[in-house]
Amino acid sequence: MTPTISAAHPILPAQDMDATEAFYRHLGFLSQGRWGGYMILRRDGVEVHFWECSDRSLAENSSCYIRTPDADALHASFGPLPVGKGGGKILPPEDRAWGMREFYVMDPNGNLLRFGQLILA
Numbered sequence: 001m002t003p004t005i006s007a008a009h010p011i012l013p014a015q016d017m018d019a020t021e022a023f024y025r026h027l028g029f030l031s032q033g034r035w036g037g038y039m040i041l042r043r044d045g046v047e048v049h050f051w052e053c054s055d056r057s058l059a060e061n062s063s064c065y066i067r068t069p070d071a072d073a074l075h076a077s078f079g080p081l082p083v084g085k086g087g088g089k090i091l092p093p094e095d096r097a098w099g100m101r102e103f104y105v106m107d108p109n110g111n112l113l114r115f116g117q118l119i120l121a
Contacts, residue, residue, distance in 0.1 A: 007045075010064035012111045013053035014039070019108050020050055023088050027078050027105070048113075056110055063112035071101045071117040078105070095119060 014020040017039055021031060024041045029048065032040035037052030046066055053059070068074045071093045078090055093103040100116040107113065 007047075009040075009047040009049055011049040011051060012062050012064065012107075012109070013055070013058040014050040014109045014111075015052075015054060015056055015059070016108070017050065017052060023081075023108050024048065026081065059107075060110035062110075063114060065114045065116060068115050068117050071103055071115060074115060075103045 017034065017037070021039065021041065024043075025031075027043065029041040029043040032042050032047065039050045041048050041050070048064070075090070075093050081088055081090060087108040089106045091104045093101055095101050096116075099119055101119045102114055102116040105113040105115065
């Protein structure tokens, strides 16, 4: 039997674990636990892990890509962000030249999450 890889889970830096958890809860992620300066959040089959880090520049240079079968529906499920709740932004979906329909989420730490759906040319 050929060995396989079953999942990948990004590990992103976070300056404020409480604000990070609140932001991702708004996106529908649920806490799987916290252990000191480490946290795991999950939505559907995706886990995003966070490690506490005081250097914002690390987050501003970090990103991950998450596939979805329906970028528009997922984007709509996130709804508008609450005003004055620690920042972050959600950009609208767009078709990209590389055959993906994508939208981008910037969390309050500066991490970029790219959500993408394969589209047929």
